[in-house]
Amino acid sequence: PFDVLVVGGGPAGATAAIYASRKGIRTGVVSERFGGQVLDTMAIENFSSVPYTEGPKFAAELENHVRQYDVDIMNVQNAAKLTPAATEGGLVEIELASGARLLSRSVVLATGARWRSMNVPGENEYRNKGVTYCPHCDGPLFKGKRVAVIGGGNSGVEAAIDLAGVVAHVTLIEFDSVLRADEVLQRKLRSLPNVDIVVSALTTEVLGDGSKVTGLVYTDRTTDESHTVDLDGVFVQIGLLPNTDWLSGTVDLSPRGEIVIDAHGRTSVPGVFAAGDCTTVPFKQIIVAAGAGATAALSAFDHLIRTSSP
Numbered sequence: 386p387f388d389v390l391v392v393g394g395g396p397a398g399a400t401a402a403i404y405a406s407r408k409g410i411r412t413g414v415v416s417e418r419f420g421g422q423v424l425d426t427m428a429i430e431n432f433s434s435v436p437y438t439e440g441p442k443f444a445a446e447l448e449n450h451v452r453q454y455d456v457d458i459m460n461v462q463n464a465a466k467l468t469p470a471a472t473e474g475g476l477v478e479i480e481l482a483s484g485a486r487l488l489s490r491s492v493v494l495a496t497g498a499r500w501r502s503m504n505v506p507g508e509n510e511y512r513n514k515g516v517t518y519c520p521h522c523d524g525p526l527f528k529g530k531r532v533a534v535i536g537g538g539n540s541g542v543e544a545a546i547d548l549a550g551v552v553a554h555v556t557l558i559e560f561d562s563v564l565r566a567d568e569v570l571q572r573k574l575r576s577l578p579n580v581d582i583v584v585s586a587l588t589t590e591v592l593g594d595g596s597k598v599t600g601l602v603y604t605d606r607t608t609d610e611s612h613t614v615d616l617d618g619v620f621v622q623i624g625l626l627p628n629t630d631w632l633s634g635t636v637d638l639s640p641r642g643e644i645v646i647d648a649h650g651r652t653s654v655p656g657v658f659a660a661g662d663c664t665t666v667p668f669k670q671i672i673v674a675a676g677a678g679a680t681a682a683l684s685a686f687d688h689l690i691r692t693s694s695p
């Protein structure tokens with residue numbers, strides 16, 4: 386069996402594997418796609434000590450770093466089921482979609498998340514060419530430009546407030562007839578001079594000139610009329626879906642499906658830890674996920690030294 390089995394090969398899982406293997410214990414990583422969301426990212430400018438890099442390069446360096454150590458990397462493998470240890474300090478089982486079963490004295494779950502998309506024409510075509518899902522990452526790219534934020538929940542309204550300080554103008558578009566964000570955020574949003582709020586609006590298309598976004602079309606659901614807004618960027622903030630479906634019923638999940646962790650990265654199941662975007666961690670960023678991966682691995686190590694027989 387493994388001492389630490391990591392599920393997920395994004396920034397959180399890779400960092401957990403590095404930390405675990407440096408303790409000289411048997412470490413494995415199961416991942417569907419090593420690198421994770423970073424593979425879909427263009428410029429990364431907010432990982433301290435690396436002023437600029439690109440997603441695929443960052444992912445390759447993550448993998449290189451893990452390969453410096455004696456880590457068993459099982460790539461293109463999907464974890465399908467977790468069975469908690471039968472006794473304290475016993476073995477946790479991870480069953481793969483292939484049917485293979487892996488046993489480990491501790492597990493770090495780092496399966497990440499995916500952004501919910503609008504599924505409208507132009508969205509995929511202009512992804513990273515004006516369509517983006519991450520205001521913390523891409524806000525500065527739209528300095529002095531006009532953007533839309535799709536979604537009037539907390540994340541959409543927070544994004545609009547954040548972006549209003551950077552870009553020339555923000556149009557916030559909400560499907561419902563009211564914003565769902567906390568009242569204090571809505572008040573702040575309404576006080577900003579360069580923000581328009583459009584409710585009861587269904588986004589129907591992202592427009593572009595072939596190389597970048599030029600606008601957005603929405604239907605006013607009260608009149609059924611179609612409107613076009615000219616802009617350079619569209620920030621989609623309609624939800625982040627954690628990759629945790631396979632864990633429901635075993636590990637405690639929040640109402641949003643995030644794995645509930647404490648400050649040590651512990652889950653509700655003894656010997657099972659979690660890190661990164663699949664958890665209740667409040668911020669979904671590479672450096673935050675990497676840090677959480679280190680925390681989870683060190684907590685797993687702590688669990689091992691407390692539960693192993695002398």
Ligand code: FAD
Pocket residue numbers: 392393394395396397398415416417418419420421422423425426427428429430431462463464465495496497498499500518519522523628631660661662663669670671672674
């Ligand atoms: P992920 O990166 O999502 O990795 C999850 C891993 O788990 C993957 O290897 C996946 O294949 C694997 N996996 C999932 N389910 C299973 C399963 N059942 N079995 C086995 N393996 C599984 N953050 C920044 O800090 N700066 C940026 O500039 C930035 N730009 C971004 C741009 C885009 C387009 C996107 C989508 C995100 C961006 N982010 C950025 C956010 C950042 O990518 C994430 O916060 C970070 O990747 C989270 O790391 P993670 O390891 O928790 O999860």
